[in-house]
Amino acid sequence: MNFPILSSLILLPTIGALFILFTKSSSGKYQSSKYVALFISLVNFLLSLYLWYVFDKNSIDFQFVENREWLSGFINYKVGIDGISILFIILTTFITPICIISVNATIKNRLKDFLIAILIMETFMIGVFCSLDLIVFYLFFEAGLIPMFLIIGIWGGDRRVYSAFKFFLYTLLGSVLMLVAIISIYWITGTTDVERLYELGIQTDYQNLLWLAFFSSFAVKTPMWPVHTWLPDAHVEAPTVGSVLLAAILLKMAGYGFIRFSIGLFPIASENFTMLVYILSLIAIIYTSLVALMQEDMKKLIAYSSVAHMGFVTLGIFTMTQQGIEGSIFQMISHGLVSAALFLSVGVVYERHHTRLINKYGGLVSIMPRYAIVFMVFTLGALGLPGTTGFVGEFLILMGAFEKNILVAMIASLGVILGAAYMLWLFKRVIFGEITNQQLKSMKDLKTFEIITLSALVIPILFFGFYPEPLMNSIEASVENTLNMYNFDLINNLASKD
Amino acid sequence: MENFQYILPEIFISIAIMLFLLVGVFKKNSSILIYNLSTISLVILLALIINLSSLNKIYLFNSSYQIDNLSNYMKIILVGSGVFVMLTGSKYIQVINLNKIEYPILILSSILGMMIMISSNDLIVFYMGLELQSLALYVLASFNRDNLLSTESGLKYFVLSALSSGLLLYGCSLIYGFSESTNFDQILINSTVFNYGKTFGIVFILVGLAFKISAVPFHMWAPDVYQGSPTSVTLFFAILPKIAALSVFIKFLYTPFANMNDQWQTIIVFISIASMIFGAVAAIGQKNLKRLIAYSSISHMGYALAGLATVSNQGIQSSITYISIYLVMNLAFFSCLFMLKRNDNYYENIEDLSGLSKKHPILSFSFLIVLFSLAGIPPLAGFFAKFYIFLAVIEQSMYFLAIVGLLATVVAAFYYLRIIKIIYFDQEKDGYETSHNLGLKITLAISTIFILAYFIYPSGITEIVSKITMI
Numbered sequence: 001m002n003f004p005i006l007s008s009l010i011l012l013p014t015i016g017a018l019f020i021l022f023t024k025s026s027s028g029k030y031q032s033s034k035y036v037a038l039f040i041s042l043v044n045f046l047l048s049l050y051l052w053y054v055f056d057k058n059s060i061d062f063q064f065v066e067n068r069e070w071l072s073g074f075i076n077y078k079v080g081i082d083g084i085s086i087l088f089i090i091l092t093t094f095i096t097p098i099c100i101i102s103v104n105a106t107i108k109n110r111l112k113d114f115l116i117a118i119l120i121m122e123t124f125m126i127g128v129f130c131s132l133d134l135i136v137f138y139l140f141f142e143a144g145l146i147p148m149f150l151i152i153g154i155w156g157g158d159r160r161v162y163s164a165f166k167f168f169l170y171t172l173l174g175s176v177l178m179l180v181a182i183i184s185i186y187w188i189t190g191t192t193d194v195e196r197l198y199e200l201g202i203q204t205d206y207q208n209l210l211w212l213a214f215f216s217s218f219a220v221k222t223p224m225w226p227v228h229t230w231l232p233d234a235h236v237e238a239p240t241v242g243s244v245l246l247a248a249i250l251l252k253m254a255g256y257g258f259i260r261f262s263i264g265l266f267p268i269a270s271e272n273f274t275m276l277v278y279i280l281s282l283i284a285i286i287y288t289s290l291v292a293l294m295q296e297d298m299k300k301l302i303a304y305s306s307v308a309h310m311g312f313v314t315l316g317i318f319t320m321t322q323q324g325i326e327g328s329i330f331q332m333i334s335h336g337l338v339s340a341a342l343f344l345s346v347g348v349v350y351e352r353h354h355t356r357l358i359n360k361y362g363g364l365v366s367i368m369p370r371y372a373i374v375f376m377v378f379t380l381g382a383l384g385l386p387g388t389t390g391f392v393g394e395f396l397i398l399m400g401a402f403e404k405n406i407l408v409a410m411i412a413s414l415g416v417i418l419g420a421a422y423m424l425w426l427f428k429r430v431i432f433g434e435i436t437n438q439q440l441k442s443m444k445d446l447k448t449f450e451i452i453t454l455s456a457l458v459i460p461i462l463f464f465g466f467y468p469e470p471l472m473n474s475i476e477a478s479v480e481n482t483l484n485m486y487n488f489d490l491i492n493n494l495a496s497k498d
Numbered sequence: 499m500e501n502f503q504y505i506l507p508e509i510f511i512s513i514a515i516m517l518f519l520l521v522g523v524f525k526k527n528s529s530i531l532i533y534n535l536s537t538i539s540l541v542i543l544l545a546l547i548i549n550l551s552s553l554n555k556i557y558l559f560n561s562s563y564q565i566d567n568l569s570n571y572m573k574i575i576l577v578g579s580g581v582f583v584m585l586t587g588s589k590y591i592q593v594i595n596l597n598k599i600e601y602p603i604l605i606l607s608s609i610l611g612m613m614i615m616i617s618s619n620d621l622i623v624f625y626m627g628l629e630l631q632s633l634a635l636y637v638l639a640s641f642n643r644d645n646l647l648s649t650e651s652g653l654k655y656f657v658l659s660a661l662s663s664g665l666l667l668y669g670c671s672l673i674y675g676f677s678e679s680t681n682f683d684q685i686l687i688n689s690t691v692f693n694y695g696k697t698f699g700i701v702f703i704l705v706g707l708a709f710k711i712s713a714v715p716f717h718m719w720a721p722d723v724y725q726g727s728p729t730s731v732t733l734f735f736a737i738l739p740k741i742a743a744l745s746v747f748i749k750f751l752y753t754p755f756a757n758m759n760d761q762w763q764t765i766i767v768f769i770s771i772a773s774m775i776f777g778a779v780a781a782i783g784q785k786n787l788k789r790l791i792a793y794s795s796i797s798h799m800g801y802a803l804a805g806l807a808t809v810s811n812q813g814i815q816s817s818i819t820y821i822s823i824y825l826v827m828n829l830a831f832f833s834c835l836f837m838l839k840r841n842d843n844y845y846e847n848i849e850d851l852s853g854l855s856k857k858h859p860i861l862s863f864s865f866l867i868v869l870f871s872l873a874g875i876p877p878l879a880g881f882f883a884k885f886y887i888f889l890a891v892i893e894q895s896m897y898f899l900a901i902v903g904l905l906a907t908v909v910a911a912f913y914y915l916r917i918i919k920i921i922y923f924d925q926e927k928d929g930y931e932t933s934h935n936l937g938l939k940i941t942l943a944i945s946t947i948f949i950l951a952y953f954i955y956p957s958g959i960t961e962i963v964s965k966i967t968m969i
Contacts, residue, residue: 072957072964113859135885139876139953146870149915153923161919165912172875172911176904179885183892183900 006064006079006130009047009089013096013119013126016040020116034103037115041097041122048086048093055086057474060481062132062195071135075192079130083478084329087471088129088249088256091336094460095248096122098340098453099241106240106347107155114155114241117147121245128253134182134192134261141217141253142175148242148250156237163230163237170230174220181213185265197265198485204268204493211269214262221254224314225284228307235303236356240347243299247306247339252332255313259325263317264482267489270318277318278408284311285415292422298346298356301426302339305382308415309335315412316397320486324400325479330471331393334461338381338390341457345375348450349430352443358426363435368445372431374454379427381461383420388465501558504565507546507573508613514539515606522599529597536602537584540609544577561681562620567966569617571818572745576616579737579825580609582945585937586833587730593842596641596728604641605734608634612742619753621670621680624746628666628710631742632659638731639723651726658719659709666706672699673754685754697761703750704765710743713803714772717796724792729844732788733832736795737825744802744821748814751806752968759809766807767899773800774903778910787835787846790913791828794872797910798824804903805887808894815963816886822959823883823952830868830945836938837861840930848917853926861930862921864946871949873914874907879952886960 019040020033056063065080081089099118107114124147127140145168153164186192189200202210220227231251235243263270285308292304309331316328348371349364350356365372377388384390394416401409435441446454464471502509518532518539525531551570558565584602591597607630614627636659640652674680676695677688689696705716712720724732755762777797784790802824805817837858838845855862871880884907891900 070956072960139881142876142881146875149918150922153919161923164919164923165915168915169908169912173905173908176908177901179888180892180897180900180904183885183889184897186889187893 004066005047005051006081007066009044009051009093010079010123010127010130012044012047013040013122017116017119017123020112020119023112033112033115034100037100037119038097040119041093041100044122045090045093045097048090051081052086052090052474055081055083055474057083058477060477065132075135075186076133077136078132078193078195079127079136080132080195081130082481083474083476084256084259084482085129086474087329087333088252089126091252091333092122092125092129092249095244095336095340098344098456099244101449101453102244102344102347103241104449106351110154114151117151118241118245121147121151125249125253129256132194134185134194134197137194137257137261138175138179138182141257142172144250144253145171148246151242151245152234152238155239155242158237159233160237163233166230167234170220170227171217174217174227177213178217181210184210194260194264201489202265207266207269208272211262211266211273214257214266215273218254218257218262219280221257222251222310222314223254223307224280224311225287225307228284228288231307232300232303235306235343236297236299240343240350243303243343243347244340247302247343248336251306251310252336255310255317255328255332258314258317259329259482263320263486267486268493270320270486271490274318274320277314278405281311281315281318282408282411284308285315285412286418289415289418289422293418293425296358298358298426298430299343300356301358301422302342302346305419305422306335306339308419309339309382312394312397312412312415315408316393316400319397319400319404320483321400321403322479322483323396323403325483326472326475327393327396327398327400329475329479330389330468331397333471334381334389334393334464337457337461338378338388341374341378341454341461342382344450344453344457345371345378348446348454349443353440358429360437361430361440362433362437363431364440364443365431366435367440367443370446370451374446374458375431376427377458377461379423381465383423384416386465387462389461389468391465392468501556504550504553504556504558505563507543507550508610508617510546511539511543511606511610511613514543515603515610518599518603518606522603529599529601530592532599533584533588533591533597533602536606537581537588539606540577540581540584543609544574544581547573547577557619559623561683562623563617564619564682565617568745568748568818568968571962571966572616572741573613575822575825576612576738576741577609579741579829580605582829582941583730583734583737586829586836586941587733588937589935590730590836590844591728593839594642594728594844600637601641604634604638607631608638608734609738612738615742616745616749618746618749619682621674621682625667625670628746629663631739632663635659635735635739638734639727641731642728645726647722647726648728649726651723654726655719655723662706662709662716665702669699669702669704669706672696672702677754682749682753686756689754689757692758696758700755700758700762701765704762704769707743707747707750708769711740711747711799711803712792712796713769713799714776714796715769717773717776720796721789721792724795725786725789729788729832729835729846732791733828736791736828736832740795740799741821741825744799744817747803747806748817748968752814756969763807763809766803767896770800770803770807771899771902773797773803774906775800775909778906778913781910781913782916784913785848787848787851787917790848790917791831794910794913795824795828797906798872800906801884801887801903804899805890807899808890808896809969810890810894811967811969812893813890814968815960815966816890818963818966819886819959820883822963823879823949826945826948827868827871827880829941830864830949831872833938833942833945834861834865834868837934837942838930839934840928845930848920850927851917851921852924854921856926857929858932864942865921866918867946867950869914869918873911875911877953879949882952882956 062080070077124144131137288307295301316324381388555566611630618624642648709716781793805813871878
């Protein structure tokens, strides 16, 4: 396998962005640049599907590894994937074309710049999920701030400046501590290569502080309570496509980071801090669900529900059980699809009616029947009805949690009920009931491109809800390997204490 | 005379200065000619220095003058940025009617002074070089003599700089008195025993140098001088004296005072932390771009000094890498500033950038790249500059310095973001002229591409710099 398939995945969107930069498109229309972007992102999607096809699901090693000398020989550009990363890569390449198709509904000005920003963003997101070197990971992780800052700031709503700044500074503040930790790891072990670090292990004395430094970055990005406050602001002000990218992929970087780095590199510290993560996750699940119940803005409601869902994810990861971690990964993929779909659905009505306030809607089922159907599927996916992806994830996470700590699992189960409450109530208020607002009657049902994007999301939500096997299949070996390494380190540590 | 070739660059530039003065006196209206000749002579000077750079350590004039890897590298980036400063400013000084014959000649003499500073291996030679560059800088700062701010900045710079030179000289005399020599190597040999006289000497010398590099708490002149001076001179101020001063810093700390690092390390750590924090916080409220970049450069000098505080080769190399990347970022930033021109007026307030991105997408994009790079966001060059510094700092387990420094970057990110916000998010105003001189365009293109593409091959500078070892 000499063809650098991962690097092509990473670079292709950037090449597309450069191409768009130099295309002269007639002012106002920008059709050609949109087709270029769509073409590039679809090629990338097909490439990632091919990657999934040739990927060896039973192997626990990193595959398609590329290792190039980069930073004066001491830090290498190293990328590679295992069963965990491949799903996130496919999620990224799947969501990006959907974003590009839905672009012209919401973005009125400077479409060309917007497409460039999205494609650059795709490069960075894929880079995060492939990188096998801490410095390379940090580079991609942080670089993603630049296009997202611009997406929120240029094309956002009224309070976009405040939200963009909050997003940027919160994330940066969390991340600089991670940089300190990464450099410390380099001096402690002499390498930042993740595979080497897995073999070498990090001395127990350092693990707690290093874990906390990584945690500060991932907790902001996840986002966990109490540093979640940037998320509702960013979501509300971002344009629809920006929200989709943010919810579907950016939040997953942190969950991925927890599995790959926090557990993989610092098993003993992870064990020490398990309770902290449990408590923060439970607060996130219960508290933000309650907050979501009270929201009047649809996007804000979904944003808070994202925090609650990510609370499940962190809970599941730190149960350190096969079911819990698999459930978390599944939940992240599911949330990536469902929240993207929900934000797009909100975008559909916002574009027609120019408000996101829930009480301005009602009775949409009789005006937009098709919309009501897809919105119902997404609502049920978000609340975790059996038959949708949401159920599989939450169910596995709760199974893992019951195995470790019954109290935690019981409190978390309350979150499932609350989730059902706010989602169904949202659905009821928007879709059912009398048409109180007469202006709504002029609204048209879904356009063709909306049907394409939304049904593209309905299919995987239902398919993997009924038949999760393909996804489970590819993560199983890698998760098992991660857990084995984790338990091995713990036992060694206990043995050395005695 | 057999060592004549080694000092050829200095001799060449001295002769050029005198020759241009003569041309200026005897030929009427020769200012443009002299400007161009000066630029060309800087290019030749650069070639002469590069020609010497393969040599090993060489001592000249009774070992009071030293040519080694450090001095060669510093001279190359000094003269190289000098060329770009001349290229970018050529149109500017014509537009604001400053194109007198003295201007390029003063710049050349200042560069000569800096070269002597960089190569000096003796307190007296060092002081001569320092004064030569300072005298030229006083005049340059107040070169726009009809402008109130410019005159003020020249005077302010003169008074404060003279004070700091006085302190420095006093420090030199203390060192001389207690170590019985003015030669750096001799001072090192004679300073094996601790005594307070030498400690005082070090403190005074560091104060003087900190002033030249505009580090907190000796930074007071910088914002006024940056704002008051003509922009082309500000660009000069922002880059060249800093390179020279940093080089002298390295030289002093690691040659004559190398045995006394327990004495000066705390001072450098303090200056570095204070500069990083102060520069970041004070820039937030600024309205003038030149003033803002003054505070920004204060905090950047804090990072460069953090590398020196580590007492390791890695640290020195990271500081030199930092200043190299810093100078490219400043060149790019000022090139952008020179492009804000409308009807023979140059604009320099942050508000003037409002909505720039709609009419000038390429210029705004350059601004965007430069500002994110100054803020140290990956994958731009500014990130790698900071990365090397923190790599060195953490190697010595100086976690406090590293964490404070990184938190200061978050604060600093705020004001860089504010400029980006004004460029990209705000309402647009009148457009600016789009025709600029070729030198300016080339400088902006080269520096922006350097910043943007640095991550593709980041080892380039590192490999050159890694030859510089002091310990």
